[in-house]
Amino acid sequence: MNVHTPVTREVRTDWTRDEVAALFDLPFADLMYRAQTVHRAGFDANEVQLSTLLSIKTGGCPEDCGYCSQSVHAETGLKAEKLMDVDSVLAEARAAKDAGSGRFCMGAAWRSPKDRDMPKIVEMVKGVRAMGMETCMTLGMLTPEQSRQLAEAGLDYYNHNIDTSPENYANVISTRTFEDRLETLENVRAAGINVCSGGIVGMGETRSDRIGFLHALATLPHHPESVPINALVPVKGTPLGNMLAETPLAKIDEIEFVRTVAIARILMPESMVRLSAGRESMSDSAQALCFMAGANSIFTGDRLLTTPNAGDSKDAALFARLGVRPMTPAPACAAPACATEAV
Ligand code: SAM
Ligand code: DTB
Ligand code: SF4
Numbered sequence: 001m002n003v004h005t006p007v008t009r010e011v012r013t014d015w016t017r018d019e020v021a022a023l024f025d026l027p028f029a030d031l032m033y034r035a036q037t038v039h040r041a042g043f044d045a046n047e048v049q050l051s052t053l054l055s056i057k058t059g060g061c062p063e064d065c066g067y068c069s070q071s072v073h074a075e076t077g078l079k080a081e082k083l084m085d086v087d088s089v090l091a092e093a094r095a096a097k098d099a100g101s102g103r104f105c106m107g108a109a110w111r112s113p114k115d116r117d118m119p120k121i122v123e124m125v126k127g128v129r130a131m132g133m134e135t136c137m138t139l140g141m142l143t144p145e146q147s148r149q150l151a152e153a154g155l156d157y158y159n160h161n162i163d164t165s166p167e168n169y170a171n172v173i174s175t176r177t178f179e180d181r182l183e184t185l186e187n188v189r190a191a192g193i194n195v196c197s198g199g200i201v202g203m204g205e206t207r208s209d210r211i212g213f214l215h216a217l218a219t220l221p222h223h224p225e226s227v228p229i230n231a232l233v234p235v236k237g238t239p240l241g242n243m244l245a246e247t248p249l250a251k252i253d254e255i256e257f258v259r260t261v262a263i264a265r266i267l268m269p270e271s272m273v274r275l276s277a278g279r280e281s282m283s284d285s286a287q288a289l290c291f292m293a294g295a296n297s298i299f300t301g302d303r304l305l306t307t308p309n310a311g312d313s314k315d316a317a318l319f320a321r322l323g324v325r326p327m328t329p330a331p332a333c334a335a336p337a338c339a340t341e342a343v
Pocket of ligand 1: 067068069107108109110111138139140141159160161163198199200230231232233234235277278305
């Protein structure tokens with residue numbers, strides 16, 4: 001691949017690893033040119049979609065994800081809490097809507113939801129949707145039946161990240177497999193819910209892992225509608241947070257992060273690419289490069305799930321400097337529930 005290879009916005013699920021590797025090898029300006037061309041063919045390059053996160057069930061998670069503050073295996077001192085009540089969740093959603101957010105993403109520190117939790121979860125989805133916001137949940141692994149229940153409640157998106165390459169997965173998480181993740185993604189897709197799936201870079205992985213990670217996403221039978229690209233938020237007391245504290249040079253180079261975003265955009269031209277966790281420690285210039293590379297969504301507010309986020313006033317200032325507008329109304333939703341109800 002070189003600057004003369006034609007740039008197309010064709011949606012392909014047959015990308016080869018060699019093609020992804022060739023994109024990573026491009027000179028930066030050529031890569032940005034390709035990403036911009038693909039991005040501008042499908043989106044308004046000055047619009048960014050806003051989503052807001054809420055941790056509806058914090059801490060005490062039995063999984064051992066090496067990056068996560070909420071794992072019982074980590075020593076982060078985070079206090080485990082019970083599932084929030086529906087009214088408190090709806091009050092937070094209302095505040096997010098009033099602050100201009102279009103999508104409300106509710107996250108739970110579970111391996112998978114218990115059937116006894118489902119009625120409350122369903123009420124949360126219905127309540128947020130009734131406010132006219134898009135809904136997203138991330139609750140861990142789902143069965144086909146749980147996926148069906150969430151689809152029936154009107155859930156627009158389900159977030160379930162593949163996190164890293166198949167070959168690096170066991171270095172990061174040992175309590176489930178990459179295939180377990182794919183199985184939930186299949187269940188969600190089969191239920192007709194839009195898929196949100198991405199991962200984390202900056203965990204000390206190799207470029208080959210970043211290639212494998214993006215290749216795995218781009219060769220799913222359907223590209224995820226949303227692709228969150230997180231930069232690791234190093235949390236003291238987690239294996240990966242401790243690793244970064246001991247070897248600061250393992251921190252991902254910002255240019256390599258921007259490359260990862262640009263390649264996600266090129267491989268999945270119709271997906272929303274979200275510049276997710278990690279913005280708090282990123283320079284404005286690096287964020288601007290990510291938007292130029294085709295990122296067109298962020299998490300707003302001053303908190304992600306358990307760690308700080310850039311915050312609304314910082315984002316408003318950045319948007320003003322860049323001439324970026326929040327995407328309103330929310331992009332058309334393809335979930336079956338959207339066809340029947342006004343959003
Ligand atoms: N328990 C559910 C699960 O794992 O699917 C949902 C919540 S989990 C916190 C959602 C995602 O957040 C993870 O898959 C991971 O990609 C991301 N994440 C968690 N901790 C992070 C960190 N410290 N830095 C960056 N991303 C993180
Ligand atoms: C995703 O890819 N990133 C969000 C969301 N999906 C659920 C979570 C980021 C979590 C960052 C660490 C924390 O705040 O605990
Ligand atoms: Fe649990 Fe999700 Fe954190 Fe993993 S990422 S420990 S599954 S909350």
